[in-house]
Every structure is written in C-alpha cells, then in structure tokens.
Amino acid sequence: MRSVYFPLLAAAITSAAFSQTGIPHVGLGTGPFVFDTAEQHKVRAVVVVRGIPHPWGMAFLPGGNILITERRGNLRMVRDGVLDPQPLAGLPKVYAVNNAGLFDIALHPKFAENRLVYFTYSKAGPDGQNAITLARGRLEKDGLAEVKDLFTGEWTKILGGSRIAFDPKGLIFMTTGAATAPLIEKAQDPMSVYGKVLRLHDDGTVPQDNPFVGKAGYRPEIYSLGHRDQLGLAIQPETGVVLSNENGPNGGDEVNLILPGRNYGWPRVSFGRNYNGAPISGSPLAESVEPPLVVWLPSIAPSGMAFYSGDRFPGWKGNLFVGGMRRGEIAGTGRLERVVFNDKMEELQRESMLTELQQRIRDVRQGPDGLLYVLTEEEDGALIRLEPVQ
C-alpha cells in the first residue's frame, strides 16, 4: 500500500513547549508556486534569491536593487536580481544572540538626495548586556559610510527585535520589545525604552510634541507603552495610520493602532496565557488599556507587516499583510496573513496565504513595482515575490 507522505505537519503549533520536539524544517522548493486566493487573484510565488541566513528586513532602492539585513549582522544587496555574495562593508558589530542582532532597515524619505540608510540593532554592552540602537549610514558603492548611532537604549538583558518606519512627516517610529522574563515589567516602566513604540527625528533627537516630553519620570522618546515583542510595524502612507503588531505569550498575538501616550497593557493585560496554562489576566481588556484591532488565538507569531497600496492586486488594495513565523523550526505553517479592515479600522476578514510553502515569513513589503515581497525566516532564507497570474 503506497502512502502519500507529508514530511511534517503543516499546522499551527501554539506553544513554545513544542519547540523541543525537533521536527525538522522542510526546505523551500525551487518553485515558482501558483496559488488561488479568496479574492480570486491567482498568485505566483517566485523565489527571487535564496541562501540568505535569517533575513530580517529589506528596503527597495531607486532603480530596483534591494537591501536585506541578516539577523547575525550582515547587510546584503540584491543587485539586478542576483544576491551579491559579498556583504556590504561598514556595519557595526552587533550582539547576535538568540533573537538579537541586526534588525530592520529603512531608507530616509529623501534618500535620493542624501543616500541615508537607517537600521536598528542590538549593541553589545558590559556583562552580557545589550542595548537597542538606531543607527544610520550613507550608502556608497560597497557599503555604508559615516555610520553612526543616533539613539541607544539603556543596557539590558532583554533580547528583542525592533522595526522602524518613517511617517509622512519624516519622523521615525521605532518598536522595542519586553518579552524576556523576568524583565517584562520594563514594558510599563516609563523610564525604560523597552516594550515601547518610540518616535524620533531623523537625527535621533526627540520631537517636542512627543506625548511625554516634559513629564517627570518619563523618557521623552516614548510614544506608546505596554508592548511585548513588536516585530512588525506599518505606517499607511495616505493616512499616517501607525500599526504595530505584538507576539502574544501563548496565544494573544495582536495588531495595535498606535496612538500617542496610550498604554497597550503588557504584561498586565493580554488575550494570551502563561505557558503553564493560566491566563495572563482575568480579562483581556481593561479601561486604561487600548484594545487590539486584531487578535490571533492561537498564535501565528506575527512579524513584518505592510499595507498594500498598489494596483497589481486590485482586490487587496488597502489590506494589511502580516508575516507569520509560527513555527518553521519545528512544524509550522509559516504564513502570510491578509487582514481586511472597514473604514473604522474594524476587522472584516482574514486570509492565510503561502501556508503550502511551510516557510516562516519574517517580513513583507510592497515593492516599487506594486508587487509583494516576503522574506523567509530560515537558515536558507529566501526573498519571494508574489505576482498576479493573468
């Protein structure tokens, strides 16, 4: 009797406890892969480049080249559709431990004039500590020049990622995490920059209209507080709406609408559970806490996130795309989630895509060509382009 063998569970696994089972990761095929989707866009997923170990963020350069960060500290370039085997020079040393390292990357809004590239990373400190850092450099032919730290948080043992994005006014929003026990209380500490959304000028200084400027006992960089691990951030270009997402503890992943001075509850209030089963909070809501726009139960481990505003997928216009990383290294369906909102930013629908590929999705961005690009969170990480099939 011949069996059809599925080499691993294409399934959602919700608990970190499963990560000890050691079910192997399934490699990505060569593709391209073609999918139907709910909006009846037939979609082709094309592997643009592969062999990028644990890519984290990407930025599209004028002319079509693409910068890609690797968590372990390299900055790579896709030149004319080919991955340059040589990493770019000029990057600072990063503290690449567990989930810490080099994170997101973004171009200055006036990059065409100033060639400035911004990125976030974990800077190594004393006694095994690190500090979340925003830096920038000028992009030259083979690397970054005049690299300089613009903002560095306090030394900590928290190991969390950080996304950055420029808003329509040219201000930088920057996420930080506070998921590492026993330091989760930092998310509520107004003198810590961890577990926050920060808002900075492009030179790293504090905008004077930040909500806590002049308030004693508050770091003035803080824009919102009470966040866990925020691995996705998207600013809608037309509206300036700022969304970040948050990895829940055991269930309770969230997308939040980021508003100035607001508290998002972690670690007091959550839809998730402790790993021993007890709920984090009696109620997942509280009066002083902003409710999430979107909740996942069980978790998908949301990561990079982007609004789609292009013309190539008309049925997806205005939709939010969220990478899901749960849980490639053992058994997961990494996925690309599509979320549809109404005009009050209330959730209407969701769709999970790319589950067949069984790859964790670390980041998603819209390219200048109006197509969607995703990075897979794997040792043999890949850049995949989604195209409509006519």
Add this chain to the structure above:
Amino acid sequence: MRSVYFPLLAAAITSAAFSQTGIPHVGLGTGPFVFDTAEQHKVRAVVVVRGIPHPWGMAFLPGGNILITERRGNLRMVRDGVLDPQPLAGLPKVYAVNNAGLFDIALHPKFAENRLVYFTYSKAGPDGQNAITLARGRLEKDGLAEVKDLFTGEWTKILGGSRIAFDPKGLIFMTTGAATAPLIEKAQDPMSVYGKVLRLHDDGTVPQDNPFVGKAGYRPEIYSLGHRDQLGLAIQPETGVVLSNENGPNGGDEVNLILPGRNYGWPRVSFGRNYNGAPISGSPLAESVEPPLVVWLPSIAPSGMAFYSGDRFPGWKGNLFVGGMRRGEIAGTGRLERVVFNDKMEELQRESMLTELQQRIRDVRQGPDGLLYVLTEEEDGALIRLEPVQ
C-alpha cells in the same frame, strides 16, 4: 518555467463573505496519507469508506460496525469495513434545509441489552418551521424499529445542529443552537430550548435535579443557556466533565465547560465580530457570563469533538480533539485540532492536524480499537481512520 500549482488556498478564511467567491472544493485523494505530528506520533490517515453525502455523526456498535448519520436524513452502516449501499429503514422524515436535517447519533449505555439508538433531527412543522427533536429506536437487522420522538422543542425558523452524549450516570446532554438571525435572542430566552444545553433522562423526561426545575418562567430541560451554534459535545468518561463548542459569529469560536444553570453569553458577549466589522460586545467577558476555556480567532468552525482516552497514541491521552470545518466549500483548511489542558482545564497547547487533506472535518470519535475516526463534511464525505505508524 514549470510551476507547482496548488489548486486552492490551503488557508484559514474567516468571513462568510468569502463564501461567495466560489473557489472549488478539492477532492480527497485515495491515500493513505502519513503525517508527522508535534508529539512525534507518526500518523497514518486511512480512508475507510467514502461516498457518504454530508455525514454528521457516528456511533460504534459492539463487534465493529459503525452507524453514520447523513444530514439529509439517511442512516448508514459500515458493515465489516464496507459502506452498506442501502440506508437503514425506519428513520423519520427530517427537515433537511440548509444546515438542518439529521444530526447526531449515540448508543444507549446499555445498548448491548436494549439495542436503543438515540439521534437528533429537525422535525418539519407548519409554515416552514421546524423543531429540534430527540428520538430513539431499536436497532434491528435492516433498520430502526419502534422509532419514537422523546423530546421536541418549540416550532422555530432557527436552523441549527444538535449533538447528544450520555454522561456517566446515563443522562443525556443535548445541544441546541441560536445562530439564525433575527432569532439569536432565543439563546437568552429561558422559555425557549434554543441556544441551550439540555439535560434529559433516557426516556426524554426531565431530571428533577436540573438547575431550573420548579423555577417559574424557565423550561426545566435547560442545563445551561446563552449558546450560539453548538456542533460539538464531549463528555469525559472518567470525570463526567461536559464540554461543548460553539461557532462564533466572525471569529470567537469557543469551547465551554458546561456547568448547571450558567449563562455563556450569546448574543450579548462574544470574542467575535459582526460581519460589518463591529465587535459583538465591548468586552468579550462579563461578570455574569462563563468565560470560554478555548477561543479561536479567527474562526475554524468547530464541529464534532472527543476526548482521547486510548492507548494507541500515548502522547494524546486526555487531549481534546475538535473537528474544524472552515471552509471546505470555498477554500479552507478543514482540520483536526488537538487541545492540551492542564489539570485545571486551562489550555496549554494546540495543534492543527490533517490540514494537508483540505477536507472539512464534521466529526471525530475514538473507536473501540483506541484509534481516532473522523468524518469529512463533503458531498463525497469520507470516514477516515487515524492509526499510529510504528
């Protein structure tokens, strides 16, 4: 360039709005299929029989034959591993409209002596109405004899399913639904049997220790109230713990621990949303309402449900299995969910299985052989057996 074509989205679709997109259902292959799972049980899924249109419930007879209900009103038998082409005689006419029809089936605890088979169905009434009905009959060679209605609810236009299960004392628990607008308020109406868990003697009479017996304005059959559409019910044999599950509106599927006299909140309180995006309730919890044990956001459309107590899958002992029906007729990953609780019935972990098959799962039961059996909710419905691979 050769593409790998996935003929439909193997994805979670959360909104009924998607059901208009008409993405076709993918047929089940001939199998068997072999899966790895998180507990490192390698599992073989064997198609035992197929060609059962929309099966709903099943019951294992002593000796190994299996009774299977079809929603459209037939009762079928798998004899010696083969589906008898002839439906059993003696079934009442059922009101088979949309989701209404013939539902669950269960053997009397003393079936070996009395051969009594219990089932639930929608009985046709005046003016296009129907009534949820519990009936029983004596199983003879070619069908049911002495079929008799034991309990019939009030006439209604609600179209909902109903599960039944005997508890360790021999009492019948029976679920009813109240998901059909505009009749959803029936779930809170103590004079309606819809949107409730009912508790009855094996002759359909009311146990005198039911929580509302003697209370004016309450139907005495009611055991708990405030339920939406309850398509799964499981009683743990060792403990008598009663769990039912509930389909949320748009998100917010639940598993509830059913306790006497308690209110489960529908349609006042829910984790779900209206289809226009607005949340059902400001908070998903309320003081007077029992919180769910398990919540799915987005929805999986939970259906038949069973505790596993066998020895063939040691890692699954005590786990709850829940069929997921979201959303085969258009694009779904039907699935089999495994939920692990701690000894306080707090959720520890979940795993989604059988997603690769892309079939909606209508029911799951443990067979007398200690294996798990599932029914697929399809026109070409199948009975699938899960076996450990040594």
